Amino acid sequence: EGTQAPQPAGSPQGLLAQARGLFQVGDTYIVVETADAVVLIDQHAFHERILYYMLEHRLQSAPLERQRLLMPLPLNLSRAARELALSQREALLEFGFELEPFGPDGSLALTAAPKYSLARKHDEMIIELCEELAQGRRPGDFSTMRKSLVEMVACKAAIKAHDPLSPEQIKDLLRLGETVPHTFTCPHGRPTTYRLAFTDLEKVFHRR
Amino acid sequence: EGTQAPQPAGSPQGLLAQARGLFQVGDTYIVVETADAVVLIDQHAFHERILYYMLEHRLQSAPLERQRLLMPLPLNLSRAARELALSQREALLEFGFELEPFGPDGSLALTAAPKYSLARKHDEMIIELCEELAQGRRPGDFSTMRKSLVEMVACKAAIKAHDPLSPEQIKDLLRLGETVPHTFTCPHGRPTTYRLAFTDLEKVFHRR
Ligand SMILES: [Zn+2]
Ligand SMILES: [Zn+2]
Structure with a gap:
């Protein structure tokens, strides 16, 4: 754990490689367990951000x-x-x-x-x-x-909120996210990921 | 979802029956997905609270x-x-x-x-x-x-932090918790559970 480079807060780059556990909760949020945090991802906002980037950048060169x-x-x-x-x-x-x-x-x-991928x-x-x-x-x-x-x-x-996702779909979405920069906010500036570090949880539970 | 009686915040009573998903993160926290929340449980503090109650109450009547x-x-x-x-x-x-x-x-x-159960x-x-x-x-x-x-x-x-738990052990622990009142704080008053309601998450992600 000590050798791992710190991730910028909220950045999901490389999340899939870091993932020790992947879950979906409320059919709306993806939960990624890493070595030092639980990362919650708003599946709709995250996918929307990716598609927004892809559409915007591909349109600059040629029709899709x-x-x-x-x-x-x-x-x-x-x-x-x-x-x-x-x-x-x-x-x-x-x-x-x-x-x-x-x-x-x-x-x-x-x-x-x-x-392009459509839900x-x-x-x-x-x-x-x-x-x-x-x-x-x-x-x-x-x-x-x-x-x-x-x-x-x-x-x-984009995938909607309240859409159940299979483990494969969760992985596909995280993989897609890694092809695009700045996926931690949606086009409207809303956060797409929320990182709850284990050090934060230790404070919540008065462990420190 | 509208018919479900609200739970007192942080109370894990009946959690197992409410659970749609059960995970462990960081080998230290249990994550319970319910219809309206993600509940994080400090596995050590929670188990300690249960054992404390059981020991204290059984000792009043007879040696264990x-x-x-x-x-x-x-x-x-x-x-x-x-x-x-x-x-x-x-x-x-x-x-x-x-x-x-x-x-x-x-x-x-x-x-x-x-x-009595010992880890x-x-x-x-x-x-x-x-x-x-x-x-x-x-x-x-x-x-x-x-x-x-x-x-x-x-x-x-009690189960320690950093102890990996099997899905069966997680269920056993939640089941044990339901036999004991007031498991939401440990004997020292530290919280044992942290409830992250989906309505809270909607605020985190600016969904509302
Ligand atoms: Zn949208
Ligand atoms: Zn202890």
Whole structure:
């Protein structure tokens, strides 16, 4: 224990390698036991942070990789959301969502979906995205829309709170976290990890 | 979740029935996941509290049950500790430790040991007890000695910090805790449990 380099407080870099035990509590937090601490991770905020970083950085170079769906997924959108989706087809394509007119009534279908890891069904996600964007503030210019989309896609695509995770999914998430810097706060500055050092616990239990 | 009666903060009563997950961290703390909290338990302080209560209450009615050892265990005691042991044979017998002269040099052996659950070897424990009592404050009267013994036996017999526990041992300990009231502080008033409610965690992670 004495030879281990100290970790910056709250940084989950290298956590998986340090992990002696990995648990999930409340279907919402990941608990990592290390040699000198218990680290609690807000699974949604942590995953959101990772996806936010990945989306933001990959978009700077090229549109995100997408894969064509075997069958177009028809989208049951409100009129406002459909209009928004149509006007933002180019932005959505950058994120890997390809929309095409479908059927005689002018409705839309999803024909290609992003390759990056998503927690949820692509059609559900794009519907939520478009409805929220249509209901919320005005679309504004393309770069504003892109920023909103980065935030919204990161949030929508991330594992939710109250989602039970298998031990493998927990490991995958920690592994993904290690590919991205500064995962200890989410895009909105909220902490994603909370480190309870054993020295802190000793104080809680009046051991020192 | 809404139907569950609230638990007094830090009370581990009924914890085992409430447990959705049971872990040990740092080989020192038990982590109990319930529907609405993560409860951390200092395994030593918690077990000590239980033993303290059991010893104190059983001694009021009768000496503790003991079992004769198949072979007497010779005790390698200092002169002072042997004298203390000899002068306190009656008190030690109440705790289930039976000492008898052994060998030509006037040394002592343990011939019977208490039946209550002990984490360690009886001969090691009685040696530590007698040496510490001999080194420490004066034995004083019988009731003072009995009080010191209750405290010392509870501490010595309890699971130590840094002892790895199997899942079965964790359950046994929680089950034992449910037979005894007020296990949430140790005999010295130190907390034995620390409840981190999910509503607290929501604040930590700025979820509210
Ligand atoms: Zn979110
Ligand atoms: Zn103790």
